[in-house]
Amino acid sequence: MAYNILIVDDSDTVRAVISKTLKMSGLDLGELHTAANGQEGLDVLREQWVDLVLTDINMPVMNGVEMIERMRADDDLAALPVVVISTEGSTTRIEELKAKGVRAYLRKPFTPEKLKEVIEDLLGG
Amino acid sequence: MDSDHGDILRRVFSEIAENMAFMFVEEPDDETPAEPENDDLVLAHMVFSGPFSGRLVIAVPAALCPEIAANVLGLDPDDELVKAKPYDALKELLNVTCGNVLPAIAGEDPVFDLTPPEIKKLDRAAWRVLRDMPGTQQHLVEDEPVLLQMSVEK
Numbered sequence: 411m412a413y414n415i416l417i418v419d420d421s422d423t424v425r426a427v428i429s430k431t432l433k434m435s436g437l438d439l440g441e442l443h444t445a446a447n448g449q450e451g452l453d454v455l456r457e458q459w460v461d462l463v464l465t466d467i468n469m470p471v472m473n474g475v476e477m478i479e480r481m482r483a484d485d486d487l488a489a490l491p492v493v494v495i496s497t498e499g500s501t502t503r504i505e506e507l508k509a510k511g512v513r514a515y516l517r518k519p520f521t522p523e524k525l526k527e528v529i530e531d532l533l534g535g
Numbered sequence: 536m537d538s539d540h541g542d543i544l545r546r547v548f549s550e551i552a553e554n555m556a557f558m559f560v561e562e563p564d565d566e567t568p569a570e571p572e573n574d575d576l577v578l579a580h581m582v583f584s585g586p587f588s589g590r591l592v593i594a595v596p597a598a599l600c601p602e603i604a605a606n607v608l609g610l611d612p613d614d615e616l617v618k619a620k621p622y623d624a625l626k627e628l629l630n631v632t633c634g635n636v637l638p639a640i641a642g643e644d645p646v647f648d649l650t651p652p653e654i655k656k657l658d659r660a661a662w663r664v665l666r667d668m669p670g671t672q673q674h675l676v677e678d679e680p681v682l683l684q685m686s687v688e689k
Contacts, residue, residue, distance in 0.1 A: 422616065498646075
């Protein structure tokens, strides 16, 4: 099964790096969508079929936590798996994010192998 | 910043530069202060707050930025994305270094808030002021001088 994935990050460079890492991972990829903040991410999710969201936390306009909270409040998006990719990785913050429904957390930098492992754990390899 | 924190910063920055940008961080051979070849210099900085607060700064010759970006992205230095956003990768390098050095110092539990990295231009006089401040580390990346400094509020 090819995965459609949404990447949400305010940096063009980070979105490009995550896209490259996904392509290097060997995962069966469908469409890769990108968004520069949580609001743009929600807009994409309402228009496109997406299997998984990879998101940063600290972004302008709408941060990743607010996007996740709005997804959980939306019946159509509530069950969509979300992986947070961020530089901040304290166990306290990871537990807070998991309480909001985040399924996995990746601290930068990460390898294609690690990304593949996390996605296959969530979506089934 | 005490010497232990300086050692941690040096180690973490070296690991991140190698893993993210495939660039090796070297120490200058002698005590000669790092002096860039020209006045086209940039500084990226960000603030962290939590159990302790402070600022992390990296300063580099501007010419190094497209090389960092090209390596991080796996693209040619002449690629449009590299040319359009030459400083983004430097900001991300600083961001990831900050995100990894703080738990290396404070442990995995404390929460730190990080501001987005910002870029500003430096002139040679400002470079020398930063270079000569206590706690500023001098490194070489691709034979270019790089200054790295973490300041912690008392």
